[in-house]
Amino acid sequence: MKRALLALACAASAALVAPAATPAQAQTLTQTQTFAQAQARTADPVAALRKEFAAGHGVRFVSTGTLSIAGVTAIKFSENGSYAFGRSGVIASDTTRKTKYSDLLKDEDEDLKDAEKPVRTIVIGKTGYLSGGSIASLLPEGKTWVRVPGVRPGSASDLQFVNPTDTRSLKTVLATTKAKGPGGRVNGVKTTLYRGTITLAQLTKVNPSLKSGLALLASNPGKAVVTWKLWIDANQLVRRVSASTNLKAKGKQSFTFTLSNDATYAGWGKKVTVKAPPKSKVAKLSDLNGDLSDAQNTVILPN
Numbered sequence: 548m549k550r551a552l553l554a555l556a557c558a559a560s561a562a563l564v565a566p567a568a569t570p571a572q573a574q575t576l577t578q579t580q581t582f583a584q585a586q587a588r589t590a591d592p593v594a595a596l597r598k599e600f601a602a603g604h605g606v607r608f609v610s611t612g613t614l615s616i617a618g619v620t621a622i623k624f625s626e627n628g629s630y631a632f633g634r635s636g637v638i639a640s641d642t643t644r645k646t647k648y649s650d651l652l653k654d655e656d657e658d659l660k661d662a663e664k665p666v667r668t669i670v671i672g673k674t675g676y677l678s679g680g681s682i683a684s685l686l687p688e689g690k691t692w693v694r695v696p697g698v699r700p701g702s703a704s705d706l707q708f709v710n711p712t713d714t715r716s717l718k719t720v721l722a723t724t725k726a727k728g729p730g731g732r733v734n735g736v737k738t739t740l741y742r743g744t745i746t747l748a749q750l751t752k753v754n755p756s757l758k759s760g761l762a763l764l765a766s767n768p769g770k771a772v773v774t775w776k777l778w779i780d781a782n783q784l785v786r787r788v789s790a791s792t793n794l795k796a797k798g799k800q801s802f803t804f805t806l807s808n809d810a811t812y813a814g815w816g817k818k819v820t821v822k823a824p825p826k827s828k829v830a831k832l833s834d835l836n837g838d839l840s841d842a843q844n845t846v847i848l849p850n
Contacts, residue, residue, distance in 0.1 A: 590739075593718045595783035596711070605631040605819025610707060610810030616802060623647040624808070630701060630712050631819040637712050639671045639821035640700035643679075669821060670700040676824050677839075685837045690830040693839065707808050708750055708757065708773050708792070711785035715753045720745055720775060730778040733786040734813055738778040747771045747792065761794070764806075768794055787811045 599606070612624040628642030645665045666680035675698035678691050686693060701712065710716040723743040730740030748769035751758035761768040771792045778787035791807035823829075832839065 590779075590783055592721060592777075592779055592783045592785065593714050596714055596717060596785075599784070599815055600632045600634055600636055602633055603631075603818055603820075604816050605629055605814070606712065606812050606817075607814045607819070608810050608812050610808060612707070612806070612808035614804055614806055616804045619649075621649050621652060621804070629814075629819045629821070631821045636714070637700045639669075641667075641669050641821045642701075643667045669823060670698055671821060671823055673697055673699065674823075676829060678824070682839070685835040685839065686830055687834050687836065690828055690834070692824045692829045693835060694829050694831055695839070707788075707810060708747075708790040709775055709777070709788045710754060711777070711788055711812060713753070716750070717785070719749060719753050720777070723749070723775075730787075733778045733780075733811060736780050736786055738780050738786050741777040741779060742775070744772050744774050747773060764794065764797060764804075782815075784815045785812055 607627075607629045609627045610625070612626075613620050614622040614624075624644065624646055626642055626644045628640060630637045631639040643665050646663055648663065661681050661684070664680045664683070666682065667678045669676040673696065675695040676692045677695060678693075682693060683691075701710070709720050720743070721741065723745040724741050725743045727739060727741050730738035732738065746769065747757070747761065750773060751761075751769065758768075771794050773790050773792040775790040776788065777785055780786050787810065789807070789809040791805060793803050793805050796802050796804055
């Protein structure tokens with residue numbers, strides 16, 4: 548079982564380097580989604596999100612996630628950062644991810660200790676910049692960043708099942724709402740709690756990058772059901788999102804693991820500026836002393 552856990556840990560790291568892809572159109576609403584359609588007539592978080600899309604505006608977030616087996620946490624993820632908006636949505640992001648592996652896994656693979664160092668990811672347009680973590684050992688002298696073309700803002704968060712900064716993802720999730728009620732306060736803001744379930748197959752239609760990552764972790768993940776919650780404020784903006792699902796591990800040993808994540812969002816509409824690192828500190832992929840995909844805890848790779 549220890550070796551199976553280690554294989555899963557390595558696959559989880561590989562999942563974080565899944566190629567970023569452009570989201571597809573949201574799935575057409577079905578008759579079974581009548582409840583969500585009725586709610587949308589009086590409260591429309593998707594329309595509220597669109598109003599936030601303006602140059603210079605953005606939102607900050609903090610998230611945590613776990614990969615656990617039989618109730619025992621094998622890997623913990625934490626991430627924080629900000630998204631910058633343009634008229635069409637997120638156009639840039641600046642995020643820092645930390646990964647914590649259980650002592651059991653580190654006993655099997657000493658390299659995982661280096662993989663626990665924070666990785667910072669800046670994406671502007673379709674160009675990404677990575678720094679930290681195991682990437683540092685691949686960089687030439689004098690360089691602290693590597694430029695990665697062909698990525699998209701927010702790629703660092705691809706293992707978050709629900710993306711409240713993408714209108715297609717938000718619309719698809721809200722269409723599966725099963726209940727709605729008081730959500731208490733999130734960071735001091737009064738909210739309404741939406742709850743529901745959705746299949747990973749539905750989610751991956753609007754977030755193909757999620758499918759690429761999960762394909763390395765699980766066998767036939769599309770049939771898995773994700774249980775989700777959204778805390779939405781009086782302005783119809785998402786303040787918190789949580790989601791979890793059970794997946795059958797890919798490999799010879801058959802066991803089920805749980806992936807879960809929880810994120811809070813703050814500062815909607817406030818100024819967010821994302822700047823590229825100094826050119827003098829940036830290396831090209833061809834300058835690396837090795838393959839970027841070999842670096843544990845890397846977040847994105849080019850298409």
